[in-house]
Amino acid sequence: MTAKLTGLGREIWRNRxxxxxxxxxxxxxxxxxxxxxxxxxxxxxxKASFVIDQRQFVGLEQxxxxxxxxxxxxxxxxxxxxxxxxxxxxLGLSLMISLLVHPRGIRAQSFYRGAFYLPGVAGGxxxxxxxxxxxxxxFGLLNYLLGLVGIEPVLWxxxxxxxxxxxxxxxxxxxxxxxxxxxxxxxxxxxxxILDACVVDGAxxxxxxWFVTLPxxxxxxxxxxxxxxxxxxxxxxxxxxLTEGGPSNSSTSLVFLIYQTAFIAGxxxxxSAIGVVLLILVAIVTFGxxxxxxxxxx
Amino acid sequence: METTxxxxxxxxxxxHHQKLWLSRxxxxxxxxxxxxxxxxxxxxxxxxxxxxxxxxxxxxxxxxEFFPSQPTLANWIKLFTGPWPSWRWLLNxxxxxxxxxxIVVIIAAMTGYGFGKKRFPxxxxxxxILLSTMFLPSQVMLIPxxxxxxxxxxxxxVPGSYLAMALPMLxxxxxxxxxxxFASTIPDDLIDAxxxxxxxxxxxxxxxxxPIMGPALAALAIFTFNLAWNYFMWHLLVAADKFMYTVPVxxxxxxxxxxxxxxxxxxxxxxxGGSFGAFFMIVFFxxxxxxxxxxxxxxxxxx
Numbered sequence: 001m002t003a004k005l006t007g008l009g010r011e012i013w014r015n016r017x018x019x020x021x022x023x024x025x026x027x028x029x030x031x032x033x034x035x036x037x038x039x040x041x042x043x044x045x046x047k048a049s050f051v052i053d054q055r056q057f058v059g060l061e062q063x064x065x066x067x068x069x070x071x072x073x074x075x076x077x078x079x080x081x082x083x084x085x086x087x088x089x090x091l092g093l094s095l096m097i098s099l100l101v102h103p104r105g106i107r108a109q110s111f112y113r114g115a116f117y118l119p120g121v122a123g124g125x126x127x128x129x130x131x132x133x134x135x136x137x138x139f140g141l142l143n144y145l146l147g148l149v150g151i152e153p154v155l156w157x158x159x160x161x162x163x164x165x166x167x168x169x170x171x172x173x174x175x176x177x178x179x180x181x182x183x184x185x186x187x188x189x190x191x192x193x194i195l196d197a198c199v200v201d202g203a204x205x206x207x208x209x210w211f212v213t214l215p216x217x218x219x220x221x222x223x224x225x226x227x228x229x230x231x232x233x234x235x236x237x238x239x240x241x242l243t244e245g246g247p248s249n250s251s252t253s254l255v256f257l258i259y260q261t262a263f264i265a266g267x268x269x270x271x272s273a274i275g276v277v278l279l280i281l282v283a284i285v286t287f288g289x290x291x292x293x294x295x296x297x298x
Numbered sequence: 299m300e301t302t303x304x305x306x307x308x309x310x311x312x313x314h315h316q317k318l319w320l321s322r323x324x325x326x327x328x329x330x331x332x333x334x335x336x337x338x339x340x341x342x343x344x345x346x347x348x349x350x351x352x353x354x355x356x357x358x359x360x361x362x363e364f365f366p367s368q369p370t371l372a373n374w375i376k377l378f379t380g381p382w383p384s385w386r387w388l389l390n391x392x393x394x395x396x397x398x399x400x401i402v403v404i405i406a407a408m409t410g411y412g413f414g415k416k417r418f419p420x421x422x423x424x425x426x427i428l429l430s431t432m433f434l435p436s437q438v439m440l441i442p443x444x445x446x447x448x449x450x451x452x453x454x455x456v457p458g459s460y461l462a463m464a465l466p467m468l469x470x471x472x473x474x475x476x477x478x479x480f481a482s483t484i485p486d487d488l489i490d491a492x493x494x495x496x497x498x499x500x501x502x503x504x505x506x507x508x509p510i511m512g513p514a515l516a517a518l519a520i521f522t523f524n525l526a527w528n529y530f531m532w533h534l535l536v537a538a539d540k541f542m543y544t545v546p547v548x549x550x551x552x553x554x555x556x557x558x559x560x561x562x563x564x565x566x567x568x569x570x571g572g573s574f575g576a577f578f579m580i581v582f583f584x585x586x587x588x589x590x591x592x593x594x595x596x597x598x599x600x601x
Binding site for chain 2: 008011012015017018019020021022024025026028029030031032033034035036037039040043052093097100101104110112113114115116117118119121122123124125126127128129130131132133134138139141144173176178181182185226227230233234236237240241255258259262263268271272275276278279282283286
């Protein structure tokens with residue numbers, strides 16, 4: 001036993017350079033990521049409010065109560081809905097734009113890449129400021145433009161029927177930038193010989209795109225789906241700026257509910273439990289997507 | 299390759315001039331689609347900037363004014379003279395973002411190099427744990443971190459506040475991953491040669507690894523700056539008062555609180571605030587576009 005230990009000790013001493021190099025980063029990772037994660041998981045079993053020392057253990061009852069909570073149910077369903085709406089549209093739109101931009105040469109690529117990434121750089125909060133105006137039912141730009149084609153004014157942010165879609169629309173304006181950058185890089189890396197061979201074989205552009213380009217892009221597409229899904233699962237600042245989750249929770253999300261529950265209502269235990277549910281949801285979905293990725297990687 | 303993607307079909311037997319004509323039409327068609335889409339996506343930014351120069355009556359006019367006919371500086375003057383410290387917000391944003399970048403880049407360079415170039419017992423397990431948290435939603439950890447910051451009274455002082463605002467971003471699994479990918483391409487021969495010449499581990503890192511990893515570190519720095527700038531929720535939670543707001547928090551404050559106690563929102567002022575907030579990041583992006591692209595693609599696309 002002692003021999004083994006000294007063996008291990010000697011092994012560690014021999015590799016001390018490696019350990020020392022990773023030490024600062026790993027320490028930060030443990031202190032600011034792993035410990036807070038564990039603390040949140042622990043806190044999720046407590047009823048805890050502003051005076052954190054007076055927390056009471058409630059165990060799994062917290063989760064049982066959470067799943068009976070109508071507001072939580074709404075936030076859970078909405079979050080999944082946001083993912084199911086925003087991710088496919090983002091994917092389709094960014095893929096289409098990339099396929100159109102790619103053959104257009106380096107300068108056009110860098111121009112359009114910049115143009116579509118720009119809104120995302122400004123950030124969701126800043127963009128929401130202008131959308132508050134654009135969505136205004138009486139003097140907003142959107143209703144004016146829709147009026148030109150004969151559509152009646154819509155109460156975008158104030159109606160339970162449209163608030164979800166209004167938020168989705170704004171989110172979409174800053175999600176397509178990152179996939180376009182990835183797709184253009186992916187397209188530039190494709191084997192040109194294979195694509196040329198298709199032209200020689202008489203494949204038209206549709207066939208070539210559908211049967212050759214897209215399958216070759218598959219790893220990038222799956223990466224985009226994974227990162228976008230994770231991103232949209234965390235949607236909240238647009239909601240904070242535009243609707244505060246309303247009206248009657250029609251546009252709320254899990255992260256917005258975490259914000260409200262923890263930092264407005266001060267119910268840290270319950271908010272941690274919502275966070276844990278979100279974490280598990282994201283982990284399951286990401287794991288599923290990674291499995292898909294592994295299976296398709298050549 | 300002057301072909302259009304997915305717009306026209308081109309059977310081989312077509313005469314050459316007709317093919318050329320079709321391909322030109324396809325190219326024109328794709329430019330039209332792209333330009334229309336680009337206008338749609340950039341319109342909100344245009345609307346915000348021009349809106350910042352419109353008088354209150356014009357911002358509420360129907361039909362709206364697409365090109366400001368009587369531009370005014372009134373909104374901008376209000377933005378900089380209102381009961382809030384706009385320039386201070388900018389200073390706060392710059393300090394917090396720079397602080398985050400410096401710490402993240404140093405940490406990621408060392409740790410990424412360690413994982414990329416060193417083999418030691420446990421290195422794979424440790425890296426796997428790090429990697430598996432890379433994409434976890436960070437809001438969960440904000441609750442304990444918030445309680446920690448509050449418990450330590452970090453936000454009582456200005457430097458403490460800046461440190462607190464940078465805290466949750468300091469563990470940067472993505473940055474470490476990105477640098478590791480890059481570091482593992484450093485040739486072993488180079489390191490061995492330096493060792494034979496008597497260089498210490500630290501000298502090898504500073505004189506050989508860091509210059510080679512330079513592009514990755516630069517991309518990480520630019521990318522992290524943008525992320526830190528827009529880390530809205532945390533800044534909102536930690537900022538003790540109006541003087542500690544960052545630009546996005548300040549802009550949200552102007553947009554959501556009716557200015558000067560007015561009941562109606564002051565749209566011109568909102569747009570000036572929004573433009574002020576967008577300006578620095580947009581200039582930053584235009585100046586460093588290549589690094590943004592690298593920061594996004596290094597980790598994802600092979601080759």
